[in-house]
Structures are given as C-alpha cells and as structure tokens.
Amino acid sequence: AVNLAIAFAMQGHENKVGLLDADLHGPCVPTMLGMQDQKLKVGPIGAFPALGPLGVKVVSMAFVLAGKEVPVVWRGPLKMRAIEQFLSEIAWGELDFLLIDLPPGTGDEPLSVLKLLPEMDGVIIVTIPSEVSQNVVGKAITFAKQLNVPVIGIVENMSGFVCPDCGKETHIFMKGGGKKIAQEYSVPFLGSIPLDPRVCEASDMGHPFIMEYSDSPASKAFMIIVKKIKAFISERQS
Amino acid sequence: AVNLAIAFAMQGHENKVGLLDADLHGPCVPTMLGMQDQKLKVGPIGAFPALGPLGVKVVSMAFVLAGKEVPVVWRGPLKMRAIEQFLSEIAWGELDFLLIDLPPGTGDEPLSVLKLLPEMDGVIIVTIPSEVSQNVVGKAITFAKQLNVPVIGIVENMSGFVCPDCGKETHIFMKGGGKKIAQEYSVPFLGSIPLDPRVCEASDMGHPFIMEYSDSPASKAFMIIVKKIKAFISERQS
Secondary structure (H helix, E strand, C coil): HHHHHHHHHHHHCHHHHEECCCCCCCCCCCHCCCCCCCEEECCCCEECCCCCCCEEEEEEEEHHHCCCCCCCCCCCHHHHHHHHHHHHHCCCCCCCCEEEECCCCCCCCHHHHCCCCCCCCCCCEEEECHHHHHHHHHHHHHHHHHHHEEEEEEECCCEEEEEECCCCCEEECCCCHHHHHHHHHCCCCCCCCCCCCHHHHHHHHCHHHHHHHHHCCCCCHHHHHHHHHHHHHHHHHH | HHHHHHHHHHHHCCCCCCEECEEECCCHHHHHHCHHHHHHHHEEEEEEEEEEEHHHHEEEEHCHHHHCCCCCCCCCHHHHHHHHHHCCEECCCCEEEEEEECCCCCCCHHHHHHCCCCCHHHHHHHEEECCCHHHHHHHHHHHHHCCCCCCCEEEECCEEECCCCCCCCECCCCHHHHHHHHHCCCCEEEEECCCCCCHHHHHHHCCCCHCCCCCCHHHHHHHHHHHHHHHHHHHHHH
C-alpha cells in the first residue's frame, strides 16, 4: 500500500493521495515512510493527517499510541469505532485517492471499512503466488462480493526472485497463483511484483522503494498496476 | 506451525501432537497437510480432530465451513466462542503437546486463546528479519507479558535465500532482526529458518516439508527449535 500510494502521487497526484493504515494491531506504514515519530495534529475541525513523501497524507494507529511496543488489545466494536473516527473525524483535505491498507484476512477491519464506505471504488487483493494462499484470496473475493464492493483486481506479490549474483530466477513462493485465481473468480489480474531485497531495505530505512529505485522491475510493475487501477475507476465513474 | 507440529511428532511424539488452526479467517493448515477435504467427525462426547501425517491431530475452521470460498464474517465474540468450542468440545485424546496457530497481530484470536488458556506453557512469536516487523513483534511480546503468558521465544522465518544455481546467499527480507528484538526484550531467540522454495512447493502439495526434506538446512533449524521449546517447557515444569 505504501508503494502504491507513492506511485499514485508520482503519476500526477502529488499532495492529493491519502493513505489510511487500518492495520490497528500491526501498523507498519509509518516505519516504511520514515514517519514513526509523528503524532496526529489536532485542530478545531478535527485531526490532520501527517504528511509523508510527495505530500501523501498518512493516518495510522501508530500516530495515536503512546509507544511502539504498546499493543492494541481491542475487540471488534472498538476497532470499528477507531476506523470510523479515522474516516469521519480526520480533515483529509482535497484527495484524488484514498488508499486504505488492511491486515490480511476477512476480519473486523475489512468488515468495518466495507460497511462504513459502501460507495468505495473497490478493493485490491494482494496474494503470494502459492496455492496455499488461494483459499484466503477466494474468501476475500466472496467477502467483497457479499458486501457489494467491486473487486478492482488481484496483485501478486513476492513473485519471482532474480539472484543478484548470477541472474537466475527462482520462484521461492511458487508461480502463477495470482493469475490463476483471478481467472477462477473472473476478476481482473493487475500484475506481479517480483521479490527485490531493496524493497525491505528501503522500507527499513523509511524511504519509499518506488522513489529510490524507480527503474527496477518491481517499481515498473507498481506503475503499471496504478495505471490499471486508475483505468478501472475512471471506467466505473463514466 | 505445520512444520513445528510435524517436527514434534518426529521427535518421539507420534500420535500425541495436536494442532489447532486458530486462524479463523484464513485457515491454511489443512491445505499444507493435504487434508482440505476432511470434515470434523462428530461423536457422542463431542467432535474428533482429523488425523494428519504422523498422527498429528488437526482441528481447523476449514473442516467446518461449507466450501473453500466461504469467508468467516464474524466479529470478536463469535470468534471467541468458536475457539472456546475447539478447545473444550473437541475430544483431543491424549496429547503431549497442543500447538495453536494464530493469525498475525494481537487481535481477537490471540486474545481469546490467551484468556481461555491462562495456564499454557507459552507463546512462540514468528517474525521476518526486517526492521519493519519489529514493532509488531514488540507489541506481541508486550501483549503476552500483559496477559502473564511466558514468551518461549522468537523464531526468525524467511531468513536468507541461497541461490540454487550459484550458491550465493541473499538476505531478501534483511538480516538479524529476530535476534535483535529477542535481546531488546530479553526473551529467548530460538533460531532462524532460511527461505527454501521447497517449503512452499511441499505446502502446496500438502506434504510436510520437514518430512520430505529432513536433511535441508530449514528442516534442521526446525528440529533445533523444537528441542529448545521442549527444554523451555520441561525446565518450567520442574
């Protein structure tokens, strides 16, 4: 989600992209953007998002908690209320896109977001190539369909790894599962993002990978995925 | 959790290991053990676990659902009730160890398990090497300590990848984060499991990797981790 948000900003939407980190138990977005010391700034009309690279507006539970080791020990209703506040009481300002990063699965956080925002353009489902994750993806697609939210498409992450020493490609998490499940459920396949050690390295340093290594195959894959998402949305709105 | 359960069975506990797949939204254990077509068998004293390789007794939400694409759209209280039933109304029989596989984070499932089983021997926390996951692990450790459950230790998964073609090792998800966070929070470090494409391949085919490739570095790492867990538990009980 971090790299997608930055890719949107790079494609003509600087200062107009919002990113809500709705992983309440394990918020990682601030670390990946080097924003871990930020707090939400509160003003008379509500709180304001923190500003990340290219003016991406970020809201995360990490900006609210007292310390990085503090766990959020909440059940469903409190989690729904937190997400509701992030959506309604944050002065997001003018946005072209609001991306909401959700934890894996079909738990409280996705349920809350899909119920609170029935008019959203759609969901993007991220999978690894392996068959093992196919059941989880199938459930996510069914879940979105039950709640009448469009599936924009499937992104296959961790797709192949090219050895930096010899150039040989290995499919560490297998191959082709994303495309296969997209066909099986008749939803669009958006693309595959290859494994690149620099993604993790850049995330650890808080620099968006896609800005640092914009010529890498993974960055190019992100850029194509964003174009497809924008096409999906403009087709739907027309 | 699948490979740990099989490793326990291989170390003298055949037919005496239970594995509860408490990932209600994304149950993967049955696929990884080739048991996706099983259902829970119900008898007069409750339901019985399904039997996997080496007599590992498996219970999963996947054995209850009507189809693999059916999502579990439940909030906290229903999830707690399901886990309670899996723990109290399943005739597990004689067990040396019961492993409970939890989804990532500190959500409803871990909260339910830790509250329902305050006497458990402890929790094992799995991380990737990267700094990005360190906050999440810190939260999990704090969570266990708040609930007075011992932390048996940290396992670092996806540690390094050795190119099968040239032998060069790449740290795709960075390096050393597991050991570092164990030191920071003064909890034991149990070991690192290297990336091996055959882990995913074996999981997709429903064959436990650790039985198929018992000589691989990843399998040896699992075996050492199980020895350390057993030592932790016997020391605690003495």
